[in-house]
Amino acid sequence: QVVAMPYENATMIGCTDDDYYGDLDNVTATHDEVEYLLQAIERVFPPIRRARIMRVMAGVRPTLYQWKPYEDDLSREYEIYDHKELHGVDGLLSAAGGKLAMYRLMSEHATDAVCRKLGVQAGCRTHIEPLPGGEEAVDEDAVAAEYGAPGYVVRRLAYRHGARCRRVLDMIRENPALGTLVCRCEPVTEAEIRYAIRHEMARTLDDLRRRTRTGSGPCQGARCNFQAAAILADELNLPPERALAMSAEFLQQRWKGKAPVLNGDSLAQEELNQAIYNLAGNYPEVAP
Structure with missing residues (x-):
């Protein structure tokens, strides 16, 4: 299964699954993987090869161990391991498996495990508290008019910083050279x-x-x-x-x-x- 996802000024296409046994600090995509993705996208977007490919990204997913399944059939589930129970090593927990799309849930469960070890009782709030700058909606047209800034600049600032985009625009107001x-x-x-x-x-x-x-x-x-x-x-x-x-x-x-x-x-x-x-x-x- 291949996905094409618009992201900022580009479209991300992916992904591939293959065993990796090399240096974890020097991971890169191969020409074969690039060709595989191009052939897949060609079926729905024939002119894809005329588009400019800016770069590739690659990473290693630490999937849970399974015997015999092909790479793309491996489970994307995750586990939180307490190494005191597994190996007699106290004070060490690790998370394995999962994928980026479930990072918040993995983090919540990992933090819950740490809290249990430390005897801390506190409710999780990351699913209800906004990220910095997300406390309020941004009226991009109004902000652009207020600061006299180009609309495309305000849109990008609001996308990246949310309501905090005004802090950046205040710097430009104080020093237009910025x-x-x-x-x-x-x-x-x-x-x-x-x-x-x-x-x-x-x-x-x-x-x-x-x-x-x-x-x-x-x-x-x-x-x-x-x-x-x-x-x-x-x-x-x-x-x-x-x-x-x-x-x-x-x-x-x-x-x-x-x-x-x-x-x-x-x-x-x-x-x-x-x-x-x-x-x-x-x-x-x-x-x-």
Whole structure:
């Protein structure tokens, strides 16, 4: 079963299931997996191969042990293990199985198990309390008119920050220069990047990508990572050498996601981009 899910400025297609025995810190999709997904989507959307594939994502699902079933037939259920009962090791619990879609329920059951071990009696509230910024609905048109901001910027801020989008817009109101777009693919303003650093514990370019999607668009950070690294260095008082190292590390991680989908002219263009960055940043190496 293959799913196509619209997400922000792109569509996510997936997924595949295969046994994995390699390094858990270096997981990537294969060309065969990419081809499998393309063939599946072609049945309902024939022009898919003319679309630009930005990158792939891969991860390892710790499914519960079963003997003989094929990978895609393995159960997606989960278990919370108390290692005192299993191995005589007190104070250690672990969760295995499950998948991202049931993360909140898994977390609730894991926390319940910890509370029982500690003798804590408290009701779960995560299913009724809103996430930060979700306390109230955002009238995007009214906010755009109030701040004189482009509608597409407000929509993206409201999607990511909810009612807290006003905090970012207040920064731009106080200093209009912070309204400059750093990542044009998404788009992400300088104010949002500085807000993520100051209030959301962003300490690396990958943190910024997760908080704001900086570097997640079609260019995969090729146009924005230098500027984003400079802002990080300014906010955290980092030396220039550290900012350059962070930039090189970020491009290396982006390359891992792009490599399985590159071929022909797109591969040649990417190799040219990597060479340009090697020279501009004086990097010893950006991609293998």
